[in-house]
Amino acid sequence: MPTLVIKLENVWKVYQLGKVELTALKGINLEVTPGAFVTIMGPSGSGKSTLLNMIGCLDVPTKGKVFLKGKDISQLSETQLSQLRGKTIGFVFQEFNLLPNLDALENVALPMVFQGASLEERIKKAKELLASVGLEERIYHQPAELSGGERQRVALARAFANDPEVVIADEPTGNLDSTTGKKIMEVLTDFHKREGKTIVVVTHDPNIASYSEEVVNIKDGQIIVNHREAAQVLWSK
Amino acid sequence: MEQIKEYFHIAVRSIKTRSLRSWLTILGIVIGVFLIISLLSLSEGIKQTINQQLRSLGGEMIFVMPGDISNIMAMFTSGTKLEKEDIEAIERTRGVETVLTMSYQSLVARHGDEGKTVFMSGLSWEKGIEIMEKFQGWSLKEGEWPTPGKRELVIGSQVETEVFEKPVKMGSEIIIKGRRFKVVGILNSLGSKQDDSSFYLDLSLYQDLTGEKRGTAQMAMVKVKDGSDVNKVAEDIKENLLETRKRRVGTDVADFSVITSEKMGDIAGSIMAVIQFAIVAFAGIAIIVGGIGIMNTMFTSVRERTREIGIMKAIGAKNSAVLTIFLIEAGIIGFLGGIGGTFLGTVLAKSIEMYGQVHPLFYFSASITPGLIIFGLVFSFVVGCLAGFFPARQAAKLRPVEALRRYE
Known part of the structure; x- marks a missing residue:
């Protein structure tokens, strides 16, 4: 059996909001197998973003363990974790989260900078990636000069920059109209199918879920349904 | 090295984006370094001129004057x-x-x-x-x-x-x-x-x-x-x-003053030492104010860019990378201020020197040595880095998830 990309083991997350304790995750167990396309669904306030932060190793659980490629992240130093996260996980955010001062090419190349790739390598790869999302004409444009859909495509290209094993997308179409959103999902699905990459998407949009093979429903910090089996049904559409 | 180059690039972009604030911050350093360079070069020049005059007195001379040397006005006007x-x-x-x-x-x-x-x-x-x-x-x-x-x-x-x-x-x-x-x-x-x-x-x-x-x-x-x-x-x-x-x-x-030229040199020397001390102290205060300006700008910058920092960390930036980017940014601001201040200071000192030659009150040269210029540049760079350290460390320590969540 191949190593799980990400494994969550009885993960709890408790936020201290003044005197009030807010439990966002209540004993979550989740396994993301290599090559899977997982959608996490739930209403707002259900804890899905918190869960995504755990899966993306952006946050540490209050209790329980998170394994990234079999390694317990609580055992890693912050530097080791950044390095591993940068190499293993690509992020796509709802607000695109591009660096406003850098142009499209530089934004896509940035994750490679942190992995110590050479300038040549970075430019070549970033250009290829931008071309693959159909932005070869816009590589020297700054985010402010791009439309929402274009920005998200840049963000997608950036997520794939370090050839990660898993791409985590947080409401990737949330700020886009449905046509643009559909295109973005097509790019993402295409990457998944062509490269066999693992994709984890958080959304509350059932249309998005229809692209995936596995749907995890979360409510009040707990997984209520794991539609692994339902995948076939959804996918056949 | 490759990475440092890229960090440098990011830092420069960020300075350019906030150009007005960056320039104002740089101006703070310019004023400090300007004061240091112009005052130090002029006082050094005065010192050299005095020393030159004293040397021309020869070591073996004694001057005898009625009156007390410590009260020069009385000495020259007493008529004794x-x-x-x-x-x-x-x-x-x-x-x-x-x-x-x-x-x-x-x-x-x-x-x-x-x-x-x-x-x-x-x-x-x-x-x-x-x-x-x-x-x-x-x-x-x-x-x-x-x-x-x-x-x-x-x-x-x-x-x-x-x-x-x-x-x-x-x-x-x-x-x-x-x-x-x-x-x-x-x-x-x-x-x-x-x-x-x-x-x-x-x-x-x-x-x-x-x-x-x-x-x-x-x-x-x-x-x-x-x-x-x-x-x-x-x-x-x-x-x-x-x-x-x-x-x-x-x-x-x-009431006589009997002074050797050596003693005259001592007197002049100790006066100059006091003057130079005062100059360094005042210019030092100016530089500290400039440094606080950098720190303030950098703290604001860190706050404003919390999200950017979060993004960078999410896509694999180590703490040291974030720290380096912000330090470079502060260093550049300091260094640019140093260039401006050194330039203006040199111009002022040289203009005073030229003015002194055309309308001589007293002759003195502005002593602008390569050492002084290097000092001005290195000093301002170091002040920039020091002032940038705490904001940079704050930025580096941000947890990615918190940084991303902020301002959402």
């Missing part, structure tokens, strides 16, 4: 003199080789139709020329030394053009108190405005003009015999003067 007996007392002190007496006063001189109050120095040419040439650095630009007893004048280098409307030339006639004098020599610059705009004439003629009693003087310059201890001779002169006064007027209060 060295009496004949005083001068004799100096002359018979052991170790004294030559005593050159001098007097000076402001008198009205006429050149053509124009009359001006000028500074006149009377000194005995016979004894004087050698000492002045050897120990005061006097030399003639034009003409020759006057013949003792003849109504001839030597003028300072500025008298030529600065004093009268009509230029004073070799052979020009100057009328002082109705007597005609001929200009026979023009001195090279002596390094101070007062000296360079003075008229020099034989002491006996001077005393005829001013009615000063023959044999007295306002000041004496003493050349010590080779091998004598200057300080010892100075002590002895003081003692002899005291005794002479006591015998003559029955008082043991003798």
Whole structure:
């Protein structure tokens, strides 16, 4: 059996909001197998973003363990974790989260900078990636000069920059109209199918879920349904 | 190295994006470095000029003046003199080789139709020329030394053009108190405005003009015999003067200043040290204020870019990468401020130097050494980095998830 990309083991997350304790995750167990396309669904306030932060190793659980490629992240130093996260996980955010001062090419190349790739390598790869999302004409444009859909495509290209094993997308179409959103999902699905990459998407949009093979429903910090089996049904559409 | 280059790039972009604020912050450093560079170079220049003048005095000279050197105004305006007996007392002190007496006063001189109050120095040419040439650095630009007893004048280098409307030339006639004098020599610059705009004439003629009693003087310059201890001779002169006064007027209060040129140097040196200390202190305060400006800007920058920091960390930036980017940014601001400040400081110092040459109050050069420039640049860079350290560390320590969540 191949190593799980990400494994969550009885993960709890408790936020201290003044005197009030807010439990966002209540004993979550989740396994993301290599090559899977997982959608996490739930209403707002259900804890899905918190869960995504755990899966993306952006946050540490209050209790329980998170394994990234079999390694317990609580055992890693912050530097080791950044390095591993940068190499293993690509992020796509709802607000695109591009660096406003850098142009499209530089934004896509940035994750490679942190992995110590050479300038040549970075430019070549970033250009290829931008071309693959159909932005070869816009590589020297700054985010402010791009439309929402274009920005998200840049963000997608950036997520794939370090050839990660898993791409985590947080409401990737949330700020886009449905046509643009559909295109973005097509790019993402295409990457998944062509490269066999693992994709984890958080959304509350059932249309998005229809692209995936596995749907995890979360409510009040707990997984209520794991539609692994339902995948076939959804996918056949 | 590759990474540092890229971090540098990111830092520059970020400075450009906030250009107004960046420039204002840079301006803060510019002012500080500007003060340091201009004041230090000028004070260093003044120090060098003073040292140069003191060196030209020669190490073996003793100056005797009535009055107290620590109260210069009183000394020059008291009108007290060295009496004949005083001068004799100096002359018979052991170790004294030559005593050159001098007097000076402001008198009205006429050149053509124009009359001006000028500074006149009377000194005995016979004894004087050698000492002045050897120990005061006097030399003639034009003409020759006057013949003792003849109504001839030597003028300072500025008298030529600065004093009268009509230029004073070799052979020009100057009328002082109705007597005609001929200009026979023009001195090279002596390094101070007062000296360079003075008229020099034989002491006996001077005393005829001013009615000063023959044999007295306002000041004496003493050349010590080779091998004598200057300080010892100075002590002895003081003692002899005291005794002479006591015998003559029955008082043991003798108000004389007997100073060696070495001591003069010490006095000047300690004054300069105080001035330079004050300069460094004030400029230091300016730099600290500039540094706080950088810190403030960087803290604001970190707050504003919390999200960016979160993004960078999410896509794999290590703490050290974030720290480096912010440090580079602060360093660049400091360094740019250093360049601006060094440039403006140099320009100011050089303009004052040039102004001093055209309208001489006193001569001094601005001493701008490569060392000073490097100091200005490195110093401002270091101040930038130091001021940027805490904001940068704050940025580096941000947890990615918190950084991303903020301002959502």
